[in-house]
Amino acid sequence: MRTYGQYCPIARASELLAERWSIIILRNILVGCRTFNEIADGAPGLSRGLLSKRLRELERAGVIEIQAKPDGPGSIYEPTRAGHELAGVMVALHDWGSKWAQLKPERAHPGVVLWAWVNFWLDRELLPRRRVVVRFDYPTLPRPIPRGWLLIERGDAELCLKHPGGEEDLIVVINEPLAFAHWHMGKIEWTDALRSGAIAVTGSRNLARALPTWNRRSWTAEDPRARFEPPVRQAEPTTATSPA
Incomplete structure (x- = not known):
């Protein structure tokens, strides 16, 4: 060394x-x-x-x-x-x-943001109790992986590169990845991203309203070191995952 x-x-x-x-x-x-x-x-x-x-x-x-x-x-x-x-x-x-450190568009890959959301910022207490599939499309990014899926079941969530099966309850189109990252970081609100067209959501209205609440987006612990406590997982993953 x-x-x-x-x-x-x-x-x-x-x-x-x-x-x-x-x-x-x-x-x-x-x-x-x-x-x-x-x-x-x-x-x-x-x-x-x-x-x-x-x-x-x-x-x-x-x-x-x-x-x-x-x-x-x-x-x-x-x-x-x-x-x-x-x-x-x-x-x-x-x-x-x-x-x-300035966040540049080329560093705002939605798949990485989703990985951070699910592994660090996910509010499991607010997740639906039933099975839910949310598809995220990244139309501005090159193939071969322009989308990913969020699978929710048994009180937990995971990311999937392949369709996990079943009906898609929501489709989220991320037209501006930088805006999606800024929302995740708490710099803009979900409603602002929808209004500007940076993000578009189709599907169940109830789930569409609930979706942004599943992301805590901000520190909640008084001790900053507690921010890096691993999340409590309530169910073991059943599908191979990747951040896309």
């Missing part, structure tokens, strides 16, 4: 954490991703080979531990005590980035 050759704690921490993708991988683990595929889903563009390498590096750095799955092949990735203490660092990076 290359070093800065300095005693400074910032330099020493950077040697462990500042490799490309390491912070994104840690973010995913701290918000509750535990399997290789879950971590990869939240890091589109990261090759599986590099992900494996970074996970091993983070294990050697002592911020995650890797254990065999008790019920099948594969591994489980958990933050150590040192890893948990990086939650405050993540919060500071989030707040600084929200204030100073």
Whole structure:
């Protein structure tokens, strides 16, 4: 491992954490991703080979531990005590980035926004009790994956790259991905996005009204480190997922 050759704690921490993708991988683990595929889903563009390498590096750095799955092949990735203490660092990076790092249209992929919504910001208490399928179309993005599906059942939700089966209850067309990201970040309201045509929704009126309420969009915990507590999942996923 290359070093800065300095005693400074910032330099020493950077040697462990500042490799490309390491912070994104840690973010995913701290918000509750535990399997290789879950971590990869939240890091589109990261090759599986590099992900494996970074996970091993983070294990050697002592911020995650890797254990065999008790019920099948594969591994489980958990933050150590040192890893948990990086939650405050993540919060500071989030707040600084929200204030100073400009969000450009090419970085506002709706699939990544949906991944963050479902894995971090989803208000499960407000989800419908029945099975619901919501299709999200991204007409301004190139193929091969210009859409995704949100499947809700048994009090939880997951993202799907392929149609999960059954009737589509809502179709959400994201004409302006940047506006969708700004709504998710709390910078504009859902009604404003609808009025401008940035987002269009067809289907059940009741579900269309309820849809934006499923996204908490804002911090609710007094302790900022609690923002990175993993969500409580009420049901195991049944369909292969990806952020599109």
